Amino acid sequence: MSQIESEELSLSRFRELVAAYGANFERWPATLQEPARALYARAPEARALCEQHAPLDAWLSLDTSEALPAGLEQRLLSVPQQRRKVLPFKPRSLVVPALGWAAAAALGLWLGASDIADQVATTEDVSTQAAEATDDEATDDDEQLLALTTGSFEDEWLETP
């Protein structure tokens, strides 16, 4: 025997419940439906109480729902077209774009690193040549300056035309 079946419902409690929920046991709290049916089956007083409340139940069973006003229905149906949907956050939806960005970033870094290495190597060659050229020029300039200060220019340099 289940707990619900073993639960006894007194007539006084039945009276309170039928006054609240009516004579249709389907509308009663789930745990009280079976005890109510059991009492209804064995107690004439319970059946009399249900008969008292049946007319009001009949009123309440009237279908009071009406069709929506036409304009309102149209406004409700058009909500998806008028309002942008706030889609729920889904980490899984970010996986593919994230992988794409990561791949692009890695490729960029790799290319960038290769290019920098090449540029460094090239720059080193150019710098070496430039330094050597600068050294040669500096040597010539130094010799000219020394000649001016010491007056040891070749005579033809000082001759006026």
Next chain:
Amino acid sequence: MTRARQLSPGDADAELVTRAAEGDATAYRELVARHAARLHQYALRLTRNAHEAEDVLQEAWLRVWQRAADYEPTARVTTWLHRIVHNLAVDKLRVRGRFSELTDEEPAPSSTEQPALLEAKRDAQTLRAAIDRLPERQAAALSLVHLSGLSPEEAQEVLGVSAEALESLLSRGRRKLKDELTAPRKQHVAN
């Protein structure tokens, strides 16, 4: 665990919400077709004003579309939807200063005609008018359980009340509703 695994088999509403959360406008429109009329009635019962009910419903469905991912499959979709509408309606009433919260006090006597007898011809308009004369919380409880078809447990969740409180609201609401529908016409004529 994914949301799809948490859904009970055959829970079409939950599946629709899941698809709407992923941007499926067709699923959203199917939810509107299934639930909007019932939610509109609930908004009307709470606000008792056609324009406010429409505002509430528009805000509610906009929230459904933009925040469907917030839905927790532990609750039925219809409970979740009613909860959204309930909260928005209460906020609107509070902002406009009509209620500090949904009141359980007796409303002012209505000057509209009341139905003569319970045995009189039943019609939905008479029932709606009678429910509208109930205190808001009682009307909300009755609407959820008897009109929207929510279970008592789901109605508790929407209203944020205990089982005892819901039972009390329903009991008083039904008693008053019965009085409304069975009482002889009350005259509110100013002499």
